[in-house]
Amino acid sequence: MTPLAADPEAMRIVQGAAITLEPQRESHAGEMFAVLGDPAIYEYENEPPRSLEWLRERYRKLESRRSPDGTQQWLNWVIRVPPSQLIGYVQATVYPDGRGAIAYELGSAWWGRGLARQAVEAMIGELAARHGVRELTAVFKRDNHRSRRLLERLGFSPAAPQRHADLQVEDGEVLMERRAAP
Numbered sequence: 001m002t003p004l005a006a007d008p009e010a011m012r013i014v015q016g017a018a019i020t021l022e023p024q025r026e027s028h029a030g031e032m033f034a035v036l037g038d039p040a041i042y043e044y045e046n047e048p049p050r051s052l053e054w055l056r057e058r059y060r061k062l063e064s065r066r067s068p069d070g071t072q073q074w075l076n077w078v079i080r081v082p083p084s085q086l087i088g089y090v091q092a093t094v095y096p097d098g099r100g101a102i103a104y105e106l107g108s109a110w111w112g113r114g115l116a117r118q119a120v121e122a123m124i125g126e127l128a129a130r131h132g133v134r135e136l137t138a139v140f141k142r143d144n145h146r147s148r149r150l151l152e153r154l155g156f157s158p159a160a161p162q163r164h165a166d167l168q169v170e171d172g173e174v175l176m177e178r179r180a181a182p
Helices: 026-035 052-062 115-131 145-153 161-166
Strands: 020-023 073-081 085-094 099-106 135-141 173-179
Touching: 020 115, 026 052, 026 073, 026 085, 052 073, 073 115, 085 115, 099 115, 115 145, 135 145, 145 173, 161 173
Parallel strands: 099 135
Antiparallel strands: 020 073, 073 085, 085 099, 135 173
């Protein structure tokens, strides 16, 4: 497998109708720590950052925009709404075969407003146009009906059981996939 050339400057600001995606930087950690402290977003998975310092260090490491072995691009954006508030993030792991695995998280105060859809659509467009992504996957906990509805609205459909096995999806999780627009 050939390592990807991951230029940290290759990421750019992506504009949506009511959101802006900014390449995630260490400087976003303070504001994002408050967003990620919302207990409602951990109903199905993950946990809040251990501390502000831990989050700063994580964001600093992610600024490399690539996995330690160089085979994956790690593309992370924070989501900003006017006038200047951060409300969450979108992220993608881009593999050399043109596949991208996406994830997203918004503070619960922003749910139900169409902002997650806008942010994920903007990221998907950027992944296809600038990073060569042609196939997308997303994994979520089976009971997370909000994520299922969002992904279905974005054209994702449940993956075949063999794909779950191939990608080592855990019990209780659902893998959804779609082809990116050409």
